[in-house]
Amino acid sequence: MVMIKVAVNGYGTIGKRVADAVSAQPDMEIVGVSKTKPSAEALIAGKKGYPLYIADISKKADFEKNGIPVAGSVEEMVQTADIVVDATPGGIGAKNRQLYEKYGKMAIWQGGEDHDIAGFSFSSSCNFDEAKGKKFARVVSCNTTGLCRIIKLADDAFGVEKVRATMVRRGADPGDAKRGPVDAIVLNPVTIPSHHGPDLQTVLPEINIVTTALVVPTTFMHMHILQMDLKETGDRDKILEMIKDHPRIGLIKGFTGIKSTAELKEYASDLGRPRSDLWESCVFEDSVSIVEGKELYLFQAIHQEADVVVENVDCIRAMAGENITAAESIALTDRSMNFEAI
Amino acid sequence: MVMIKVAVNGYGTIGKRVADAVSAQPDMEIVGVSKTKPSAEALIAGKKGYPLYIADISKKADFEKNGIPVAGSVEEMVQTADIVVDATPGGIGAKNRQLYEKYGKMAIWQGGEDHDIAGFSFSSSCNFDEAKGKKFARVVSCNTTGLCRIIKLADDAFGVEKVRATMVRRGADPGDAKRGPVDAIVLNPVTIPSHHGPDLQTVLPEINIVTTALVVPTTFMHMHILQMDLKETGDRDKILEMIKDHPRIGLIKGFTGIKSTAELKEYASDLGRPRSDLWESCVFEDSVSIVEGKELYLFQAIHQEADVVVENVDCIRAMAGENITAAESIALTDRSMNFEAI
Amino acid sequence: MVMIKVAVNGYGTIGKRVADAVSAQPDMEIVGVSKTKPSAEALIAGKKGYPLYIADISKKADFEKNGIPVAGSVEEMVQTADIVVDATPGGIGAKNRQLYEKYGKMAIWQGGEDHDIAGFSFSSSCNFDEAKGKKFARVVSCNTTGLCRIIKLADDAFGVEKVRATMVRRGADPGDAKRGPVDAIVLNPVTIPSHHGPDLQTVLPEINIVTTALVVPTTFMHMHILQMDLKETGDRDKILEMIKDHPRIGLIKGFTGIKSTAELKEYASDLGRPRSDLWESCVFEDSVSIVEGKELYLFQAIHQEADVVVENVDCIRAMAGENITAAESIALTDRSMNFEAI
Amino acid sequence: MVMIKVAVNGYGTIGKRVADAVSAQPDMEIVGVSKTKPSAEALIAGKKGYPLYIADISKKADFEKNGIPVAGSVEEMVQTADIVVDATPGGIGAKNRQLYEKYGKMAIWQGGEDHDIAGFSFSSSCNFDEAKGKKFARVVSCNTTGLCRIIKLADDAFGVEKVRATMVRRGADPGDAKRGPVDAIVLNPVTIPSHHGPDLQTVLPEINIVTTALVVPTTFMHMHILQMDLKETGDRDKILEMIKDHPRIGLIKGFTGIKSTAELKEYASDLGRPRSDLWESCVFEDSVSIVEGKELYLFQAIHQEADVVVENVDCIRAMAGENITAAESIALTDRSMNFEAI
Numbered sequence A, B, C, D: 001m002v003m004i005k006v007a008v009n010g011y012g013t014i015g016k017r018v019a020d021a022v023s024a025q026p027d028m029e030i031v032g033v034s035k036t037k038p039s040a041e042a043l044i045a046g047k048k049g050y051p052l053y054i055a056d057i058s059k060k061a062d063f064e065k066n067g068i069p070v071a072g073s074v075e076e077m078v079q080t081a082d083i084v085v086d087a088t089p090g091g092i093g094a095k096n097r098q099l100y101e102k103y104g105k106m107a108i109w110q111g112g113e114d115h116d117i118a119g120f121s122f123s124s125s126c127n128f129d130e131a132k133g134k135k136f137a138r139v140v141s142c143n144t145t146g147l148c149r150i151i152k153l154a155d156d157a158f159g160v161e162k163v164r165a166t167m168v169r170r171g172a173d174p175g176d177a178k179r180g181p182v183d184a185i186v187l188n189p190v191t192i193p194s195h196h197g198p199d200l201q202t203v204l205p206e207i208n209i210v211t212t213a214l215v216v217p218t219t220f221m222h223m224h225i226l227q228m229d230l231k232e233t234g235d236r237d238k239i240l241e242m243i244k245d246h247p248r249i250g251l252i253k254g255f256t257g258i259k260s261t262a263e264l265k266e267y268a269s270d271l272g273r274p275r276s277d278l279w280e281s282c283v284f285e286d287s288v289s290i291v292e293g294k295e296l297y298l299f300q301a302i303h304q305e306a307d308v309v310v311e312n313v314d315c316i317r318a319m320a321g322e323n324i325t326a327a328e329s330i331a332l333t334d335r336s337m338n339f340e341a342i
């Protein structure tokens, strides 16, 4: 098989996970990852054997004096790849677009960039086939990915008339020692609705949705409170069955005693997941409720660092033009990572 | 005027605030407050001149050797009062009921006790008149008080068909150094709906409401995300006007830059409010939205330690049989405390 | 009496407290405070009757459309004052120096600026008299102020051979909803010693001191772990007596049950202190220990927002050339604010 | 080789890690682990193939209806083992002693129990040989283990005259969603010294040490601030060399940018460590300082959940009577777990 050559521009929280996920695939390989300065993550890239390219080649000596070999510049890296996954911080990605165009490379951006950067936003469970033949794509954000999966599922099951969703977001990633808040519930934004609804509509344009979002002082996961007005009368057993069958949605059982994001991450850690990652959305079984026949309620926890990672892999595969269905790609991605939804 | 003699059983987070609020009223006086052991709060009771009674009189020497004078036992305190505000920890209050009955005293419990303890649950803005002639009452919890005020207002304005509310709750009060969580979003409960809906219905039985509740690692305030299906088409200006006119609901303007519970408490602190207390519900003006004509959305922050305090004062007044309307009592309570909603 | 005219440039966390403290003094008045944009704090300045000046006069309309009257530009404010307290964010103060020089005004900076900005660093308990006749001074930071007070006291009592101190610092002020960390202990700096030792030596040059500093996810107060090698054998009772007699150091008794910064701030709040401020250093009585005769150990909590406020007032008085001793100024400052150390 | 049969009584935070560490050893096997009720951890035990025994056999049906097979009672488990690692919560372990005696089994307790439970306290780097022939032992706590390693090293290098150490402790483990504090620095204890000094002396009785301890709102790791008066003049290079050579102490380089417990745990996670565990003490290279010739200062971070795990394995080996040195056991333990100190 011809391997798809993937470069990861921006080897940070998302980039390092995408690199490992890509490496685990039988049909892909990492040809390079990039950093801006020597750091623990740069060291890790070396230990994992990923060729390390740097944004500013004049800093090469800085890396090398700390024992981190440098393969070249980001521009050089781009040339070696078939496709670039851009996981630089939000806003930087947009500046990189012309570089990818210059060398005629396919590129995938993350949710920190606007939909317009690629004109196409991706979710494995919703629009895999549309990615085929695309030169540019954007994998939607962690929160939007979580919304896409469950709303698509509910829409397939009963039809979704309207969605009301609240995102209680983590303030900082666990490894981030700078961002807050320390002791506050922050409305982000204060206005209603938040941007998450329109973002979801870049993938599922027909969904009527209003979202609200807050930030709280925690690091592990986001929590979604979801309410959907269904077109048909809901059936709790059916929806639980569909969740169990969904490759990217897990179901947390009541007897586990798991009632929080902390206990859920502990469970992922005990499962031996790399970096304790939860690539699946995690729906709390006991929360799944049908109210007055046509209203579906549920809580789901979203691991912000992980859920988009598997989507990036599928997006690569679709764009690279493999003759494969969404279900096949998802299955291949997950199996290669030993990932089975909890 | 004959002063209403009030005893506060349980001089803790709520009790100490009720004592100060009662003291500020022209028609009430504190005849005693109670503690179980010597502590900073017991010291404060002394400094404020409140006669201090203790639950277990055998501990009298413990108090006195630390310079805290003891006026007698809780049983003695009850006898000196016309009405007892029971602000002991949830569950303890129920055990005290027979003591109040024994001496034929009126009593008010807090939201930590069940509705059945009194058979009547109180909210100043909703059912003041019903408290008249009652021997026992329960002021609903901080969250339910916050829900009562705004839902009653919306119901008066447009009629409320259905309410969906999420309570993002503070993990511990600011002075509590034991309770967590440290880094978790905790579903409390995991099941949907939470008990807050039925609790609201003890005051407003006709409201159709579904509530969900989470706990997060913060201390300052709760945050409510409220969505209401209105019976009539909503009018944003009208609702903002009604909020401005409501004595117990404040409106946070966008230009203040206040976007979080932390910034809001800072503002209360800057206003010189005692203990930085926000007795009012705090609605964020920019969040108040009418969606599709008949859906009202808004965020409100609730200061858990404070909002029920003024309600206790009104409840005392109603139960004591004063010939006064709800609006008059609320105005008197607030004016006596120099409280004008922000 | 001729009142000292004081302007506060930068009406934020420190500035707003200095303004209130100055206003409470019989020999001083606030002629202006400054802000850069409309905000809750700007609104408060108006409510308190402080003339509000703004850094960029072209933004005047922004303030006024939100009902906040503007008295003029910062440059105008400076001209109306005898002395300016600069409480702008660290680094900005240095840029303001030439403005104060231009109009020949005395100025006081805060601990966020370097010692060199004024060439003289101030602590009421240590070098009040040296401030007399000075045109420029800098009140040392909250942590250094806390160190100065207790080390001077121990040095006066027994002579201090060497100090080893660790500052466990709050991550963000309570009203700050942006800064972290959320879940981390941050070495700040990683290197040993931290800058606090040399900073203390700007006030007490003869003290041999090594300091270390960390930041943790809390907002209320800093905590200091102090160890001092004494020149003479220590005497616990004597040091406790001296602390009790010190106007700016409080002593937390064991029976209060106060074991944390949270419980301590709650106590300040119950005492009715404005903004729950603790202007005093708070030494935990039970922690004060003499080990092996000549080693003194203790914990002290420092309210970062408050302890420097009273020092600014004394510094103004000394610089303004009043014929007054340190003890007299401290007593006057504190009495005017109803401040008696706990 | 005859395998040492190990049972883990109390499959929680420590117990589950000990079970995995034991399983990885060539000379040991897990014959059973125990839980009190069905839970996520009980499910994990099953997935890992550890026979699950339960404290109260009458609850067997509870486990089984949730698909968790039960092998028998804890009493039965004890009989199948050569040695029991008791990792039940502090205080419970003491009650289990007579069970181990009844069946003549060797047992190891954790730091939550008193030294007296076994009369012998263990640290791999300090007193491995003394464990030989012991029937009962106690592995010292996470903090004491961290102190033992570095103090022994410094003592070997230069002689240690006196140690002053502050432990800034995590409030709760990451998976614990109940314990706080949320926003407080808690003195634990308020008195000085804390119990950690005497606890260290159960292993290194000759060390003169004074410790202080605080709890802060974080979950990932403890941080130690260590100061040692050395008998001989210190040599920074030598101590760094010795740390590099120590199998259970890692050295965090400045260029990694790691300045906090959060960034350190992220690094462990990136290294692919199971559960992101840091079995080694982590000394920050830039903090290691010699002051005035004979004073050594440094910061070290301690992963509370992990450092004692490898010590338990060595302790088992020593007690089981294998003819092996400390260095050999440590090397075998670590190699079997793919653990090389960072």
Ligand SMILES: NC(=O)c1ccc[n+]([C@@H]2O[C@H](COP(=O)([O-])OP(=O)(O)OC[C@H]3O[C@@H](n4cnc5c(N)ncnc54)[C@H](O)[C@@H]3O)[C@@H](O)[C@H]2O)c1
Residues within 6 Å of the ligand: A009, A010, A011, A012, A013, A014, A015, A034, A035, A036, A037, A041, A055, A074, A087, A088, A089, A090, A091, A092, A110, A111, A112, A113, A141, A142, A173, A304, A305, A308
């Ligand atoms: N962290 C999350 O939870 C999360 C979740 C979903 C999506 N995203 C999105 O993923 C993207 C990346 O976010 P992240 O959290 O991984 O950020 P990050 O800061 O953790 O990592 C970004 C990486 O990019 C590198 N970088 C910075 N500037 C660069 C440049 N000019 N050229 C090359 N590399 C550069 C940095 O070294 C860093 O390694 C953003 O769009 C973000 O919105 C993040």
Ligand SMILES: NC(=O)c1ccc[n+]([C@@H]2O[C@H](COP(=O)([O-])OP(=O)(O)OC[C@H]3O[C@@H](n4cnc5c(N)ncnc54)[C@H](O)[C@@H]3O)[C@@H](O)[C@H]2O)c1
Residues within 6 Å of the ligand: B009, B010, B011, B012, B013, B014, B015, B034, B035, B036, B037, B041, B055, B074, B087, B088, B089, B090, B091, B092, B110, B111, B112, B113, B141, B142, B173, B304, B305, B308
């Ligand atoms: N804290 C809040 O945010 C909040 C908000 C609304 C309602 N409430 C409700 O108010 C009630 C009191 O809660 P709190 O937070 O003030 O509790 P708290 O623990 O702060 O105070 C309770 C007080 O009761 C005293 N006490 C305990 N046992 C007693 C006994 N047997 N006899 C007399 N006094 C005793 C304690 O000394 C303490 O001072 C509860 O029902 C609670 O649910 C609390």
Ligand SMILES: NC(=O)c1ccc[n+]([C@@H]2O[C@H](COP(=O)([O-])OP(=O)(O)OC[C@H]3O[C@@H](n4cnc5c(N)ncnc54)[C@H](O)[C@@H]3O)[C@@H](O)[C@H]2O)c1
Residues within 6 Å of the ligand: C009, C010, C011, C012, C013, C014, C015, C034, C035, C036, C037, C041, C055, C074, C087, C088, C089, C090, C091, C092, C110, C111, C112, C113, C141, C142, C173, C304, C305, C308
């Ligand atoms: N916050 C603390 O805990 C603390 C403690 C001791 C000392 N300090 C020191 O006090 C100083 C002020 O810190 P803070 O915490 O009060 O800051 P802050 O950010 O709370 O307040 C600074 C104020 O300055 C105003 N400002 C900003 N730029 C300005 C400009 N160019 N001209 C005029 N005003 C301007 C802002 O509007 C704000 O009101 C710093 O030197 C800081 O290091 C702070």
Ligand SMILES: NC(=O)c1ccc[n+]([C@@H]2O[C@H](COP(=O)([O-])OP(=O)(O)OC[C@H]3O[C@@H](n4cnc5c(N)ncnc54)[C@H](O)[C@@H]3O)[C@@H](O)[C@H]2O)c1
Residues within 6 Å of the ligand: D009, D010, D011, D012, D013, D014, D015, D034, D035, D036, D037, D041, D055, D074, D087, D088, D089, D090, D091, D092, D110, D111, D112, D113, D141, D142, D173, D304, D305, D308
């Ligand atoms: N968590 C840490 O950071 C840490 C670090 C070092 C040492 N320790 C010590 O290790 C010991 C265990 O602590 P932990 O944090 O692992 O506790 P934990 O609560 O995480 O786990 C304890 C386990 O014991 C089980 N258990 C409870 N009662 C039992 C009984 N009667 N019989 C059998 N099993 C029972 C529980 O199901 C649980 O699985 C304590 O002595 C503690 O002080 C803990």
